[in-house]
Amino acid sequence: MEKISPEKFFRYRSCGSFDIDPTGKLVAFVTNISGAPDLWTIPSSGGWPTQITYNGEIVSHVSFSPRGDVIAYQKDTQGDEQHYIRLITPSGENDEVAVKYDGAQTHFAGWDEKGDGFYVCSNQRNVAAIDVGYFELKSRKVTWLVQDDQQNALQCILPDKRLVIAHFISNDNLPLFVFNPKTGKKKEITPAKGVPCFSGSVSFSKNDKRLYFVTDAGGDVPGIATMNPDGSDFRFVLQGRWEIDNLTLSHDGRIGYYSENRAGRFRPRAYDLARGREVPFSVGKLLATGLTFITGLSPRIDKSDRKMAMVLNTCDSPPSIFVMDLKSKKKALARVTFNDPVGVPKSIFKSPELVSFKARDGIKVDGFFWTPADESLKPPYKTILWFHGGPQAQEIDGYNSWHSFFNSQGYAVFAPNFRGSTGYGRDFNLRIVKDWGGECYYDCKAGMEMLIERGLSRRDRIAAVGGSYGGYMVLRAITHDPDYYRCAVEYFGPANLFSFIETVPPSWRDAAIELVGDPALDKEMLEERSPALHTGRIKAPLLVIQGAKDWRVAKAESEQMVAKMKQSKKHVEYLCIEDAGHGFHRTEQKILVMQRTVDFLEKYME
Numbered sequence: 257m258e259k260i261s262p263e264k265f266f267r268y269r270s271c272g273s274f275d276i277d278p279t280g281k282l283v284a285f286v287t288n289i290s291g292a293p294d295l296w297t298i299p300s301s302g303g304w305p306t307q308i309t310y311n312g313e314i315v316s317h318v319s320f321s322p323r324g325d326v327i328a329y330q331k332d333t334q335g336d337e338q339h340y341i342r343l344i345t346p347s348g349e350n351d352e353v354a355v356k357y358d359g360a361q362t363h364f365a366g367w368d369e370k371g372d373g374f375y376v377c378s379n380q381r382n383v384a385a386i387d388v389g390y391f392e393l394k395s396r397k398v399t400w401l402v403q404d405d406q407q408n409a410l411q412c413i414l415p416d417k418r419l420v421i422a423h424f425i426s427n428d429n430l431p432l433f434v435f436n437p438k439t440g441k442k443k444e445i446t447p448a449k450g451v452p453c454f455s456g457s458v459s460f461s462k463n464d465k466r467l468y469f470v471t472d473a474g475g476d477v478p479g480i481a482t483m484n485p486d487g488s489d490f491r492f493v494l495q496g497r498w499e500i501d502n503l504t505l506s507h508d509g510r511i512g513y514y515s516e517n518r519a520g521r522f523r524p525r526a527y528d529l530a531r532g533r534e535v536p537f538s539v540g541k542l543l544a545t546g547l548t549f550i551t552g553l554s555p556r557i558d559k560s561d562r563k564m565a566m567v568l569n570t571c572d573s574p575p576s577i578f579v580m581d582l583k584s585k586k587k588a589l590a591r592v593t594f595n596d597p598v599g600v601p602k603s604i605f606k607s608p609e610l611v612s613f614k615a616r617d618g619i620k621v622d623g624f625f626w627t628p629a630d631e632s633l634k635p636p637y638k639t640i641l642w643f644h645g646g647p648q649a650q651e652i653d654g655y656n657s658w659h660s661f662f663n664s665q666g667y668a669v670f671a672p673n674f675r676g677s678t679g680y681g682r683d684f685n686l687r688i689v690k691d692w693g694g695e696c697y698y699d700c701k702a703g704m705e706m707l708i709e710r711g712l713s714r715r716d717r718i719a720a721v722g723g724s725y726g727g728y729m730v731l732r733a734i735t736h737d738p739d740y741y742r743c744a745v746e747y748f749g750p751a752n753l754f755s756f757i758e759t760v761p762p763s764w765r766d767a768a769i770e771l772v773g774d775p776a777l778d779k780e781m782l783e784e785r786s787p788a789l790h791t792g793r794i795k796a797p798l799l800v801i802q803g804a805k806d807w808r809v810a811k812a813e814s815e816q817m818v819a820k821m822k823q824s825k826k827h828v829e830y831l832c833i834e835d836a837g838h839g840f841h842r843t844e845q846k847i848l849v850m851q852r853t854v855d856f857l858e859k860y861m862e
Contacts, residue, residue: 260600260664262850266657266843268597271575273316273553276300276565277324280558282346283565283592284308284327285577286315291843295329297346300563300579302592308348314841317364320346322371322559326393328354328364335837337807339363341376341391355391355398361763365410368417375410375419384762388419388435401437407763411458412467414485420445420458420467426767427648428686430455432469434485445487447473454478454682457502457554460485461509463530468493468512470503476681480512480527494527499679502554506561506582511535513555513564517679519610519622520652524555524566537587557582565592569655572605597657604629604664608653608671613706615675615699622680623672623703624651625712629663636714637668638861641704641741643722643729644671647688647696650679658850665854667719667861670707674699690773692725692753693732693785700729701737716742719861720796721853723747724809724838731787731817738795743860745799745853748809748838751788751817759810788813791820797827799856801849803836829856 272286272293284297287305295309295318309315309329316339317330327346330339340356341364355362357380365375365388373392381387381403388402388410402408407424414420417437422430429452433442447453453473461468467485472478479495480503494500499517506513510530515522526537555566562583569575574595581588608624615621628637640662644651651671659669673679674696676688688696707713720730720741727749734744750756754775760768769775773782783789798821802814811832821828831852833845840846 259666260604260661262661262847262854264599265597265661265664266846266850268574268657269593269595271567271577271593271595273318273329274556274565274567274577275318275320275327276556276558276563276579277320277346278322278559279324280560280563282324283577283579284318284320284346285593286318287593287595288841288843293841295327295344298577298592300565300592302590305593306348308344308346309351314837319364319367319374321367321374322369325371328367328374330362330364332837334805334835335803335807335839335841336805337361337837341374354396361761366413368413369415375413377408377410379763384765386424386763388421402435402442411456411469412460414460418485420460420485422455422458424767425452426770428452428454428472428682432458432487434487443486445483445485447471447481447483447487447490457504457514459503459505459509461505461529462507463509468503468505468509468529470500470514472682476683478682480514482529493529493532499681504554504557505529506557507559508561511561513537513557517650520624520650520673520679521610522652522654524568571607571653571655572602574655574657600664605655605660606663608659608669610653611703611706613703615695615702617695619675619684621672621674621699621703623670624653625671625707626659626663626669627712628666628668629660630666633666635668635712636708636717637712638666638717638719639668639670639704639707639713640719640721640857641700641733642669642671643700643720643726643733644673644677645722645724645726646678647674647676647692647725648678648685649725650677657846661850661854665857667857668713670703670713672700672703689771690778690781692772693729693736697729697732697736700733701740715740717861718742719857720744721746722749724749727809728787732785734796734798735787735790735793738793741796743797743799743857745801745856746814746817747801747849748803748806748814750809751813751820752786753782754786755816756809756813759812761807788817788820791817791824791826794821794824794826797829797856797860799829799831799852801831801833801852803838803840804832804834805837808838 270288274285292312296305298305319328341354343354344351360380362378365377367374386407389398389400409422411420419435431446455471458469480493483490503514512527526535553567564580577592608626720733722730727746730746818830
């Protein structure tokens, strides 16, 4: 089977943040058709897309005003994540800066009900805190409402303009508060005060005047809960075996749309909140091909609750926009954008096998295993052990251009959802806390050993590959288990946990100490778990790729690892991409990174 070049493989059209206008006639969305993530529009009935921004930078958080006459969106510069907010008309005119503070992160946080202005969250006053303000369109000024030492995340706006706010303490601890702009006071409404819990996707229902949200308060698995805005009468509406994500309410507040996470396989669902029962919500024949919501992207609904826009994907088709007519008898679903790679055979893209195995301490762990696209290749396969990022994130069964490209080059890919991953309940998720590179690494090795025992992989042809936390796991793997890996590729991962904690964004510092460890109290553990301090153990050739503008994991982490490797006279190659941040978003960046990666793998995995 002829190998496909990165040039052809990665010139597909991605689909990122999106919104549908109040009339349901127009969809605005982010795509890289131009080579970089810019803002485009397309009729909800389908047609030819129109590019309306030409920033050449990363655009995100697209939102129509309630009047539909203007679109708010975020952008940064070369992936530095110093976001600011711009406004543009749907026709592409009057593209202008609305809120920008140099050296600060400023996020769009939602329009007011009439569209007279919108809310913002920013650390412009204090880099270690997040304030909440209101931007009035007429005056073009921000009035700051919430200014304290907390990291405030605006969840929803009540009809009387009180704000429901979450305090970000950690990924698993987000207590809820109601802020009254008239009095300047906050009242905690967390379901179980003083007990850490996750609460998100908070919405106010016009139907029964209650809040609905996703939470794991009082349980291990997140479900849909409800309570009054003052925090009284808390109860679960829907809670079961599987985690629930991305709750979106209809405008009348009667129906809740959400995704159900079945071990990394997401399914769209709907629930009648008014009647307390499931609502048929089928995506027809497409469901049989593994159609799934994109995690982190909730559906968008027009003002009349007729048209719903969603980003869906399958294992063999990239994220695309679909629009459903919610009021038609059959709830007709139409595909609006078509993003498939051109000239790449569909046979390349396979649904992975969901494998389950026992960790060394006996707990059950899942993972996904993709076999090479060339079916003439027989096991045992050359295998990439892929460590996902986060670490509190999840490998899912959906379109994955990176894994599919590796498959097209003759490699199998094993991607385990090691302890600390989301999707398996709160207890499993918290097992990563202050155990970076510990039992989670042994979970991954146990999965590899299972594949070897099944004859699917071979012990002398395993490559460790991953980015961000996954990059850290790559470095941990080759220092802790030097004889197990033939080679390794690491993207923008922490190398020294001491310097990593010191250089994370100030607003993340406390959460990082809680998650990773305290440099003073956990010194011995952090020393043992810091790969840059143990480069003398490494035997595998290593390729390191880093974005110069990375705001999350400083470039100095990669440079430190490379310098230590050279001092230890180990084989290391380094590529720093000057216009990239934490991740590679431009088409040309992806092509460059994957070409260097496969060239490196081909050299050392043969």
